[in-house]
Amino acid sequence: MAANQQIDAAASPTRKLLSWYDAHARALPWRAPPGSNALPDPYRVWLSEIMLQQTTVAAVGPYFERFLALWPDVQALAAADDADVMREWAGLGYYARARNLLAAARAVAARGGFPASESGLRELPGVGPYTAAAIAAIAFNEPAVVIDGNIERVASRLFALPDALPAGRARLAAALAPLVPPDRPGDFAQALMDLGATICTPRSPRCLLCPLNGNCLAHATGQQEAFPVKPPRKARPLKRGTLWWIEHAGEVALVRRPPRGLLGGMLALPGTAWSVEGDMSLPFPADWQLLETPVRHGFTHFELELRVAAAHLPHRIAHIAGHDPLWTPRNSLAGLPTLFARAAALALAHLPELESA
DNA sequence: AAGTCGGGGCC
């Protein structure tokens, strides 16, 4: 029938996208193959979604496998020690995610399983609008409108949305909602994300290969790289401070940072506060050695430069600037955020291991 | 609405 042929030739953007996904989906450890009948394990979906917040697929991979090996289900994770979870999360960043992960696991275990609705999921700590929609769609087949950074970019180009993000997010959701297929909402969301990651990239999108190039309003006028519209970013100040490498009998003094705020709850090297003025102070008199090379580290909203001062003590001390030190063998330091891990590597490379007296 | 919160990979 002519009408059917016309419909096939001008298949809906949703069906074109799903067909492309059936052929080109990325194979990822937490993902069910496209169109598979069985829904993926909500625990794996949730764990991957938390890890993937503002974090690349490549960075998440080893962490996901490690967590799944240590804690194969939500009951196991709920029973884990806080310090063990923080140690395993070290290096992945945004450490509030690890604290919320454990709190959410305990809430889920207590109620006997994951909520199956978007609104129920939204009540878990660390689960915001994006993550609730993604889990509902992928793990429970709920037709939720999933919007992450990839989908923002794809959809803003598809509809040529002039509104700057994130203010224009509601309008974007309204434009996208009619395209969500009730039969495959999870695959639809993941297809948009794969499209954004591999074809509809931030710069130099490969529109020639895009299954939606015939539907894309931005591509129609060659303006695809003008979307999405985003406000300019603020400049980041440079802060400075000093880290104290305090060693006794082959052990190094570590401290645990306060439970909230920057690097909250994580192991750290002790040191001064960080400020634009810079603090060069030392905690007590000793034969301090100043390492030549400082450690530089970029955070989202400031740049950091820390010098490292090292001292060998003839005896242990009970307190360092108000902290109870955790004495740790210098050759088995683990669970440090990247900033402190790099400072520790620098110290280990420049300070010889002393013979025991 | 604006700030806070990591780290790495890419151009």
Place this chain on the structure above:
DNA sequence: GGCCCAGACTT
């Protein structure tokens, strides 16, 4: 050096 990444939470 700036931008981006399967954002959430606080104020």
